[in-house]
Amino acid sequence: MTSRLRIILLLCALVPLAACQREAEHLGVNGKVFVFNIRLARAYYVLTLNRLDGVPDGAVVTAEFEDPAGGPPLVSTQKVLAKMTRIDLQSRDLECVVTGKPYAIKVTLRAPDGTVMQVLETTLSSTFDQTVMPEKSLVLGPAYDRNPEAYGPDGRIRMRQACAP
Numbered sequence: 001m002t003s004r005l006r007i008i009l010l011l012c013a014l015v016p017l018a019a020c021q022r023e024a025e026h027l028g029v030n031g032k033v034f035v036f037n038i039r040l041a042r043a044y045y046v047l048t049l050n051r052l053d054g055v056p057d058g059a060v061v062t063a064e065f066e067d068p069a070g071g072p073p074l075v076s077t078q079k080v081l082a083k084m085t086r087i088d089l090q091s092r093d094l095e096c097v098v099t100g101k102p103y104a105i106k107v108t109l110r111a112p113d114g115t116v117m118q119v120l121e122t123t124l125s126s127t128f129d130q131t132v133m134p135e136k137s138l139v140l141g142p143a144y145d146r147n148p149e150a151y152g153p154d155g156r157i158r159m160r161q162a163c164a165p
Helices: 003-020
Strands: 027-037 042-051 060-065 074-079 086-090 103-110 116-124
Touching: 027 103, 027 116, 042 060, 042 103, 060 086, 074 086
Parallel strands: none
Antiparallel strands: 027 042, 042 086, 060 074, 060 103, 103 116
16 A cells, blocks of 8 residues: 555545534523513523632633624623623613524633633523513612603503514
8 A cells, every 4th residue: 555545544534533523611601681671671691600620810801692683693701700700781771572582692701811711602592572661760779769751641651562574
């Protein structure tokens, strides 16, 4: 057998092995949820990650949440500190959340020098839409005083309308 043929056979044997190698897992998804705070009339994403082996102190985790109202992703960043075992990321307030629609979430873990260590992609669907939310916060100030703008003339809470498709 010629040396050239041996090299080709060796490469053919190694290619499937290289294709089967998985990216190292440094973070795992612990939980993901839409939070609907009815009292404050706010909806937002919350993503909780577990810190697994090999995440150096000073690493940075960035989550890109799909904006239900459209436009660029909503970005949340967290620096990983020495004693962190869990990393919590939250989006800014959301509009136009639709029941059952899967919204994309992309998480990137970067080493302190900026090198990408891991990328996670997942989705999250809501069991509610924005019509469960009042138009305005139900309370005002630190004493949770009733917000008169949240209520109609009949005393009923003014609810948000569904977003146009």
